[in-house]
Amino acid sequence: METPYDLAVIGGGVNGAAIARDACGRGLSVLLLERGDLAQGTSSASTKLIHGGLRYLEHREFALVAEALHERETLWRQAPHIIWPMRFVLPIVPEGRPWWMLRAGLWLYDRIGGRKALPPASRVRLxxxxxxxxEIRRGYExxxxxxxxxxxxxxxARDAADRGAxxxxxxxxxxxxxxxxxxxxxxxxxVFxxxxxxxxxxxxxxxxxxxAHAxxxxLLRRVRGSHIVVPRLHDDPRALFLQLADGRIYFAIPWQYAFTLIGTTDSEEGADADPPHATEEEIAYLLDAANHYFRRSLRREDVVWTYAGVRLLADDGSGRPEAATRGYRLEVDRGRDRHSAPMLSVLGGKITTHRTLAEAALERLGVTDNAGWTASAPLPGGDFTPDGLDEADNLAPVEQEIAAQAQQLSRPTIHRLARAYGTEALGFVRGDMGRHIGQGFTEAELDHLTGREWAQTAEDVLWRRSKLGMWFSAEEVAALKAALGEEVR
Structure with missing residues (x-):
């Protein structure tokens, strides 16, 4: 039998990858197993926010909101290339919560989470x-x-592998x-x-x-959340947090330069589908919600992409799925006696709390050495100050370094590389980037993704390592598949 690992992690989503990373930094030998691609399931189907969850305050999830708010700036510091601040506008509308409730909630939101660098809430004229x-005249941001x-x-996962996983x-x-x-x-x-x-x-x-016969x-709930993507609805860099007449909320977020991301829904129907998908009823619901707020009238043909993910939630007795807790539970099964090999199962959780969840999981397993190291360790490519990238016209310092190594790259491509890889881009950007596959994507970048980031298929590259799938033509997709040795249909 081969030398056993100290820890095997089953699941290559955000929680599994975070636990593997933390365990490696504590000196454990770690195996991470994923049935598909990294982040192929729920972890790539979120609303793409690092947030406290303003709406959870009305469900009295104060501890969860405070934990998540404390994590915002910690995560921003360790991955400023893929995490950055965004202002959210919350309009005051007759069918929504009264202004005094919104103001009180934002006052609390600003004070229970250790906010330091992010600007506070304020009133705004719309x-x-x-x-x-x-007619939408006032709000908060x-x-x-x-x-x-x-x-x-x-x-x-890359950081875990670099540390020995x-x-x-x-x-x-x-x-x-x-x-x-x-x-x-x-x-x-x-066999492991x-x-x-x-x-x-x-x-x-x-x-x-x-x-595992555990x-x-x-009490587990599977809840599907769906999103739609439409052509960009406004040029303002701020996102919108919008209230609906049925009491639900949704976001409209500027995304990928030319689009607006709208979501999410919460439904337990169809949550067992594999893979999950947005239903026509959900698409119509999100379009109607957008049309209630925006001057531009959206139709079904305006939807350029949809996606859906299933969240496993610990059932806290809430009736409506959107009211179910987004907190997590950690269940430990030790078999017949205390000497048996333990299994810890992660129930629930959200992207924002992945780091603290990992710490709690290892503590439950009795791994206490070097606890808390992840709070100050940058992720690969994130070893620069949070202001090292911005949306200004001038090239930011990281972009300047990329441009100096490959002067033939266009400014949009330089910006994309800096946002995706941070300083890691300097490891593969060079004068000769190899064959140009499409939309600024080159053979050198593909080699990095296959050699360092476990990408194997065009879908891995276009929809998880990047969102170039929004831009690639059918011919460019075929060229990418050919470069990967993937069957072209």
Missing amino acids: DGRMGLQP YSDCWVDDARLVVLL EVRTRCPVTALRREGHLWRIEAGGD HAAMTVNAAGPQVGEIMDR PRPA
Whole structure:
């Protein structure tokens, strides 16, 4: 038998990758197993925010909101290339919460989360600005952060691998059982052994518990959230936090320079579909919501892309799915006696709290050495100050370094590379970038993604390592597939 790992992590989403990274930094030998691509499921289907969750205040989730708010600036500091501040405008409308409730909520939001660098909430005059209906005249604006969710997961896994973890993608777990004081894990045709196992399989966490003959919690909820993307509705860099007559909220976020991202829904119907998808009813719901607020009337043909993800939530007895807690629970199964190999299962959680969830998970497993190290360690490419990138016309310092190494690259491509890779781009940007595949994407960048970031297919490249799928033509997609040795249909 090969030397067993200290820890095997099942699930290559944000929580699994974060736990693997933290464990490596504490000196553990770690195996990370993912059945598909990194972030292929829920972790690439979020609203792409690092936020406290303003709406959770009315559900009295004060501890969760405070924890998430404390994390905003910590995460921004360690990954300023893929996480950056964004202002959110919250209009006052007759069918929404009264102004005094919004003001009180924002006052609390600014004070319970240790805000330092982000600007505070303030009142704002709208008077039809931001593409809104002219009768929407007043509102508030506040701070949160935006994140490239799939790249966050990849960078967590990359940092874990750089610290010694073995990362296996396209390696589904088919069987696992205790063998003496170890776990025996069959995955991808191989057999692995580990002293401890973390089940961070997201919506499939119950199936992994069943395979391990671990007791499955009775109260789990699978909730599907869907989003739509439409041509950009306004030129303002701020996002909108909008209230609907049925009490729900949704976001309209400037995205990928030319689009607006709208979402999300919360539905338990169809949450078992694999892969999940936005239904026509959800698309119509989000279009109607947008048309209520924006002057521009959107139709079904305006929707250029949709996506959906399933969140596994710990059932707290809430009736409506949007009211269910976004907090997490950590369930530890130690088998027949305290000497058996433990399995920790992660139930729930949100992207913003992935780092503190990882700390809590390792503490539950009794791993206490070097706790808290991730609070000050940058992710790959993030070793520069948060103001090293901005949206100004002048090239930021990181962009200047990229431009100096490859003067033939266009400014939009330089900006994209800096935003995606930070200083890591300097490892593959050079005078000769190889074959140009499309939209500023080159053979050198592809080699980086396949050699350093586990990309294997065109979908991995275009929809998770980047969002170039929004821009690539059919011919460019075919060229990428050919470069990957993937069948072109």
